[in-house]
Amino acid sequence: MAEPLELYDVTIIGGGPAGMYAAFYSGMRDLKTKLIEARNELGGRMLIYPEKMIWDVGGFAPIICEQLIEQLARQAQVFDPTIVFGQHIKGLEVQEDGTYMLVAETGERHWTRTIVLALGRGILKMAKLEIEGAERYEVSNLHYTVQELEPFRGKKVLISGGGNSAVDWANELESIAGSVTVVHRRDQFGGHEKNVIRMKTSSVCVKTPYALSQLHSSDGKTIGKVTICHIETGESEQLEVDAVIVNHGLKSDFTGINEWGLHMNDWNVFTGGKLETNLPGIFAAGDFADYTSKVNLIAGAFSDAALAVNSAKLFMDPEAPRMAYVSSHNDRFAEKNRALGVAID
Structure with a gap:
């Protein structure tokens, strides 16, 4: 009973x-x-x-x-x-x-x-990257959150997104990673104003209005390069990366x-x-x-x-x-x- x-x-x-x-x-x-x-x-x-x-x-x-x-x-x-x-x-x-x-x-x-x-x-629940086949890299170097900073030390990091977390991660990783690039679909960021200014005046490379469009891998296991596309002109370029962090809300x-x-x-x-x-x-x-x-x-x-x-x-x-x-x-x-x-x- x-x-x-x-x-x-x-x-x-x-x-x-x-x-x-x-x-x-x-x-x-x-x-x-x-x-x-x-x-x-x-x-x-x-x-x-x-x-x-x-x-x-x-x-x-x-x-x-x-x-x-x-x-x-x-x-x-x-x-x-x-x-x-x-x-x-x-x-x-x-x-x-x-x-x-x-x-x-x-x-x-x-x-x-x-x-x-x-x-x-x-x-x-994290909004996943809507690129075909992206899920295969989630066990290697595609991340939806940053639990620890040390694994990114010395690496070429690309962050896709423009919210609070994306801006905060860029600022936290700026002194640890080899390089940090932030790609965002809009010129305006959703983070706190002071943190956005800190990011834009640091060594972080900010590319707007761009979107992540393709992931490239030479071994099928890890991302080695990405293609980003300009939202307005459609112009694209490739960037070498060691890690991709996605913050799409x-x-x-x-x-x-x-x-x-x-x-x-x-x-x-x-x-x-x-x-x-x-x-x-x-x-x-x-x-x-x-x-x-x-x-x-x-x-x-x-x-x-x-x-x-x-x-x-x-x-x-x-x-x-x-x-x-x-x-x-x-x-x-x-x-x-x-x-x-x-x-x-």
């Missing part, structure tokens, strides 16, 4: 920056908390660029992304939330008492009073959740200023949430998480304080401070 399900106050779906901070802040609000992550590790979209240098998180000097993930994961577990890995939530059932039952793709069920959707960009999968009746588009759910969705007791945070004053930074995800959890708390108990007391005056930290040997007034 199956054990009865536990009822949680808050269930957070997504283990990226917003989800991890929401788990921590939910503990500050003394809520029974569960975090569900579809992957088998925390980090969300940040796992795509573990060696990237992160500059824009308040309170941190520049920090390697992998280290930031470790710090956030440690913080998320301060109040011992239940963390569930490897479950892609799809179904939502409203119970007679107004609570929710979440149903995973694998059939597991999770009972909760409120929900915080910290889905980021959903289950992300991401495809997101919100399958199941996009059938809940949420007001959303292909990438976001629309919320009010208190991170509330159109469904009662369901809130959002981080990249998934879209509202008028949205700040698209990791720091903004932390603020979203706190606001969403505060709204969840007030949804359950309208008489509760509007927000958590700061840590220096929050009883939830008293015992932890004593364990650290911190004097308590």
Whole structure:
């Protein structure tokens, strides 16, 4: 006989920056908390660029992304939330008492009073290079992400794409690779302005508006040359390469959740200023949430998480304080401070 399900106050779906901070802040609000992550590790979209240098998180000097993930994961577990890995939530059932039952793709069920959707960009899949036969090089020198920089040392690297990741990879590899060439279909890049300027004023060769059109191999196993084509004139040229990195965007999968009746588009759910969705007791945070004053930074995800959890708390108990007391005056930290040997007034 199956054990009865536990009822949680808050269930957070997504283990990226917003989800991890929401788990921590939910503990500050003394809520029974569960975090569900579809992957088998925390980090969300940040796992795509573990060696990237992160500059824009308040309170941190520049920090390697992998280290930031470790710090956030440690913080998320301060109040011992239940963390569930490897479950892609799809179904939502409203119970007679107004609570929710979440149903995973694998059939597991999770009972909760409120929900915080910290889905980021959903289950992300890299857009593949649409050149016939490209997949054969994925085991050698065709890459869709950069997990480590060292394998590219001294090599002739071509990057196809113009988004944040393409620009960041170009800047990170500029001092490590033998040469870096960026090919983009448009003259305008989608990366942060300061990073784009850094790329264009470095030794990185930027070729726009060009597109990658052919891959050439002398052994059928590795790419030795590529053909790029000018978008407007059709003029083509060949470049020798040791490695090709493709960043043509991401495809997101919100399958199941996009059938809940949420007001959303292909990438976001629309919320009010208190991170509330159109469904009662369901809130959002981080990249998934879209509202008028949205700040698209990791720091903004932390603020979203706190606001969403505060709204969840007030949804359950309208008489509760509007927000958590700061840590220096929050009883939830008293015992932890004593364990650290911190004097308590």
